[in-house]
Amino acid sequence: MNKIFYFFIIIFFKLNIAHSLIEVDITRGNLDPLPIAVSPLHVDIQSEKYEDIKIKELGNLISSVIEKNFKSTGLFNPLNKDAFVQKPDIAHLKPRFEDWRLITAQALVTGKILIKDGKLKVEFRLWDLAASQEMTALAFTTTPSNWRRVAHIISDKIYERLTGESGYFDTRIIYISETGPRTQRVKKLAIMDQDGANTKYLTLGNELVLTPRFNPTNQLVTYMSYFKNLPRVYLLDIETGIQEVVGNFPGMTFAPRFSPDGKKIIMSFAKDGNSDIYTMNLKTRLVERITEDSSIDTSPSFSPDGKYICFNSDRSGLQQIYTMKSDGTGSKRISFGNGIYGTPVWSPRGDLIAFTKMRAGKFYIGVMRSDGTGERLLTENYYQEAPSWSPNGRLLVFYRETKANKNGEGFSAKLWSIDITGYNERELKTETDASDPSWSALLSK
């Protein structure tokens, strides 16, 4: 009996202790980018020569691409290599965590490369220096000329591990390359890696080209060009270089975009001053009319699930953004602010719609929720438009033109990117002037 009595007393005192646990709320921290050390990748001594690639420098080259990628996000602060405290080969086996912590690094990237039998093998490790443990480790094998892509893939994996979001480094951007004086611009279709490397021109510049868009597999591109002096929607296979006109429309077609499954192209077709939205099935070539309104309906973009379409229309008098079901029913105006709205694009996450807004002689790039609430203008300038989402829905790329003087000098068109928070606005370096960018999906899924 006594034992039971004491047992209950002990339980009650234990409960008492449990209830008086000290709790401290931490609601603030520092918002500085995460200090990260990217150690040069160690080159294995067994590596063989491969074509023109300087094997000894490859480790440094890969780590500098990773560093640049991180720096561009605004979320990480890659530390200066001069401060590094351990040789790459030893650090890759087991870093001296205490020493790395001394240079205020919170994460460390190490790696090793080996070229053998014409294959490049790259392995990397990400270390949590505070917890003194490995966070992730992966190895890739590819042809040595693909080393830049390997660096981007490693960047994506680390980005995903440290932010919880998928990366966007192993991607491409297609855009219109512009050269020559403003009145006689030569416009070519160009493609590059998201960091500006590996630029390739897909057209010769004989015809005016506009609004290129990737399909979900990144193999096809749809864009607008002129055919018999009429703007028409084209389809281009990047691998083979074969291009064709989409559909046999008796008027001009423009503003093309792929459906999320890549099976359809949605675009505007204009005839007799009226423009409506149409889709065309790429397999059956069946054309379907989506809107039937006397106003100008254009710039259609599918939601990521393919169930809805956002577009702009002047049916209310001024050009505004509307949404509707993919069959054209249930049309609803979602933008109500002052000014003119255009080029709506649905985010890959599905929650936001990016747009261009013109108000009082200024151009803005902004985002709003798909129901039209929460409008946020991210950036303002003299002239800027055509936002395109990064595959993770975190960044927007758009183009910005500068004002020319009276003699037509000083004009330029450049690509810019901005985080959806409105921070980290930066220019994307291109070989020539550039406009109408479109961001691809991740190349390696």
Added chain:
Amino acid sequence: MTKSLIYSLSFHVVMILLTVLSLPFMIRQPVDLPPIISVELIQISDKTNIPYAPKARKIIKKVKEEEKRVVSEQAPPAAKAKEKPDRIPLPKKQDEKKELVKKKQNPKEIKPEIRQASEFEKKDIIDTNQIATLIDKAKEESAKVEKNDLKLTQSNIKNSFATGLTLSEEDALRAQIFGCWTVPLGLPYDQDNFLVRIKLELKQDGTINKSEILDHERMNRPGQKFYKVLAESALRAVRICQPLRVPQTGYDKWKTIQLNFNPMEMLKG
């Protein structure tokens, strides 16, 4: 039968007593009332109109009568026609406005009840001793206030009772962790719940013996990848910060501590 009944009854009584005395949530906390500060409301009229004390009134009357007599001995002033002001008359509306302003300033409209009471009305003769006592009382009251300041306030007592740390100790710990926590900048903007609870078992020198993320199962839920990142950043902060700034005494109280990390305030402003 009766024996077992007595046992049962006594056991139940003991249990109830233990519950009442030991569990903190059964203890009635003192009501956290702010200290009472007396506020004297004084309405100030546009024109001060302090009535005279009866004695003073009599003296003033006498002085006025003497002045009147002096004036009557002098020659009356010559009647002079008033000069018209040389200015453009204002429009009617503005005149009306002026009237309104005048009405406001008219002291006649002020009700006699709300006039400030004068000391002259209360007492004819001022007793200097009473003034002295008043000053003395003021001294006593201010001394009491100073004593109260030295003691812990009711909210302070409640805080230290609940957490085992005083406010300054808690603030010191918080400030230390603020500096070590690098909040992940890529957190999704459309999430509402960012709370990460970390339970720490500390050594006497403030270093960490054991750490545990309390909602760790949330890390594996779909669409909650950011939570893992956030929780790891919180753990990193605690590890970078160690040894934590904990009091030198009362180890048993802060041996186990829970830190609630929530960047919501920072991210959403």
